[in-house]
Amino acid sequence: MVTALQRKLLRDLGRQWAPLLAAALVMCVGIGAITMSLSALESLRRAMDSYYDAHRFPHIFAGLKRAPRTVAARLAEVPGVQRVVTRVVVDVNLNVPGLLEPATGRIISIPDAPPFGLSELYLRRGRFPEPGRAGEVIANEGFMEAHGFALGQDVAAVMHGRLQRLTIVGVALSPEYIYQIRPGELLPDDRRFGVFWIPYRELAPAFDLDGSFNDAVFAISPGVERAAVIDAVDGVLREYGGGGAYGRNDQTSHRYITDEMSQLRGMAVIPPAIFLTAAAFILNIAFSRLIQTQREQAATLRAFGYTTGQVARHYLLMVLVVACVGSLLGMLLGWRLGLTVTRLYTQFFRFPTLEFSLYKPGVVLAIAAGAGASVLGTYTAIARAAALPPAQAMRPPAPTDYRITLMQRMGITGVISPMGRMVVRHLERQPVRAAMTVLGIALALAVLIMGSYAHGAVNYLMDFQFRLSQRQHLTVVFNEPASPAAVHALARLPGVITTEPFRAVPARLRSQHHSRREPLMGLVGTPTLNRVISDREVPIGMPAEGLLLSDSMADMLRVRPGDTVRVEVLEGPRPERTMMVAGRVPTYMGTGVYLSRDGLNRLMREGAVISGANLTVDSVRGAELYAMLKETPGVAGVTVKDAARVIFRETFARNILIMRAFNLIFASTIAFGVIFNSARVALAERAHELATMRILGFTRREVLTVIAGELATLTVLAIPIGLVLGRLLTLYAASAMRTETHRIPAMIDPGTYAFGTIAIFAALAVAVLVLRRGIHRLDLIEVLKSKG
């Protein structure tokens, strides 16, 4: 049995469907964003946890020069160590068929047969190398896919000075390389960096490491203090050239995943909060006005004997219908977007399986947030309607109480027409509601700016990184520290125009309890190729003393210029020194630490030793140069800047722009929702007045002026507020979304502001069309029959 009240509910919903749907859509966007982020986060976390667990991702990692395998027993005795696996890990120069420039292969030794004890491989295809068959390797999946290689493919590696053929017999994933990035680089490049697994008995002899190891990974017992174990392990390995043991949070792959997760966590909070706030705004506007027009209906219901609770429930039900529709659509949207986002992750993160599933507590949370926002947004309006004394309905119509207002006192009204006065008075009369509308529109503009700034920001970032800062074409890294003569050798290679050597050593930086592993980059006085750029966008020279920290590193260590940091070098004699922070420099990628090469050489108590060089080359002779570099034994790796730029553009930039597209759709929904809604509601609320004007002989256009004038006034008032709000939101979003390794500059170009403003005016134009249609449809006679 449908009661009369329920029927009224349905009819009212039917009549008000447009503004309510607008509110529901905005809410849908908020709930969708929460659902997407939390679900993607949870999917990622679950995939990571189960992968780490099933494939025994180590807790502690340590690299060293060389130690006899017997040392493993000593390591196993370190209190807290549950299991230790020793191995040989080397980076080699790879000659990959179909790739002009040399690639880097990271080769890791494995026992003859699984299990390995830690870091078990997930064999996707093929098999493990067979004992006795030389040159069989397993390659990582990313590398295979990037090249489109099939099993049986050969690659050539320069192994300890000899070119050796490797046949790929298996494709695998490792929990240590979920995110595969070449050490010292900022972007993953599966084409130019591959991980390979070869049986120990084959790898160790090739590098004169038979019976020895140069890398160890550890599992520790639950509940053990990690730092203590790291220190103890470090103590054991020191005499074997240990490069400093480190925990998961310094492990590259793990760090990138957790970075991504913290970014997702930020995304699960800020944008949805904004969208839901906007939805609450829209609902507030829609409902306070709907109820305003229904005051007498509400009072009449009360007069008939409906209780306050029943009346409140009646309107609350309407809100909940909106919230339900919004939630349902939002869940669908979140599910769909979550799928897309998860698919984006599979570009970067290699899990055996990364399946997206709706995170139910997240969905519940999203819906609770949506319902909460809608009830909060409508609470006062509903409470007021329910509390209306029944006598209200019996009284003769009481026109809204207008009084002489500020404008009038200032004498402004004298100079504007009665129509203008109607606009001004109406706005003055309902300052709170006008303010809500202004805020709503401002919020919409702000979200538009936040949603679209990324485009300009990404362009800026790319320009900063690949043009302003990095002016080299190639970066060559040597296997071993070399003398300056090695640079001269490079300079003599075909096509090389200029060279700029650098020295890089692994190190740990500490300040109080904050610490980070990051290579120290020793650069020539004022680099002209690998330039360090100041916040004024000019290249700066290396300080005579002390370090230049990237913004992100300075933030992680919580230090400012003038402070000191403890530097522990993790190579060679492993010197430790307290050094001054000479300055900080803007960085959008990576967490670089720079000093002069001389300073670094002095710190290392070594001669004028270098680790590699940046080159500019004549592209015409590129093929020739690459061919030579591929077979140069001392070269551990070559980085091609243009390749990095392409990767950045095709992966990171593209993803940022996909997210931006989402945001933009969201933002437009809000902008349109708020303005459209204000128009619709104004129309409903003032139909009586407008129809009266029409009857008195005002043309449709004139009547439109009154009502559109009001909306336009509010919109114009909202624009400056929205621009400022947009800037703040963008700053906030940029800081919330930045990770330790990647930052998007909170750089808003004028075009973004212009775009947002234009979009708002476009929404206004549509709203005016809505108003126009509404005025065309005004039933003049209907109006005369009611009190209005």
Add this chain to the structure above:
Amino acid sequence: MHDQAQKPGRSPSNVEERFVANVMPDDPTAVFSARGLTKMYRMGEVEIHALNGVDLDLYRGEFVVLLGPSGSGKSTLLNILGGLDVPTSGRVHYLDHDLSAYDEASLTRYRREHVGFVFQFYNLIPSLTAAENVGLVTEIASSPMNPREALELVGLGNRADHFPSQLSGGEQQRVAIARAVAKRPDVLLCDEPTGALDVTTGVMVLEALARVNRELGTLTAVITHNAMIASIADRVVTLSGGRIASIRRNAVKASTGSLAW
């Protein structure tokens, strides 16, 4: 062009003469002339004839009262005369303009230039003061009165700067009359102007209407349910079931002061 229609502009000097003329009516100029006027609403299967073949002439300077039971088509007729509605069939002329052939824009112009409306529910704009409500109309009229002058005419000269919410129902209705007459309309159409008012206020409102009719010579048509009011009219038109049931001429027009209901 309908805006060339003559305005019955009256100078104060011939007010007495006009009054006499009204007592012995028949200014031969028919301002409105309706023939075979029909308004039909179709509600699914059911056809409702709000008007069903109305023939009616209204003359210059007359005070006409429309009587009839609820639903007999009074409002429908008035709305068509006022250019708010269009007939389903039949013709209605305002002077020599065929209103039934007008489009929306022409009807708006017609209302703007020739018609004054007074409604049961006043329909004042709450955000405008009394004077501004009147001003709303005078600003788009070609030879309007001063808004204050119009308010004087309805006895509200001293309330010009008050907002509707600060006025009583009767006062609001008088502002509505001032608003209707301020542009010196050629016709004044009132739909139950006293419907929401008590006796005393009702009388004051009628007095205001009668005075306007008397002093400006505006053709005035008033819908009412109160047969008593009929006695102050020149002619009384009674509708029933969408047709004209009778047209009666009052030999003697009662004064508003003598009314009681």
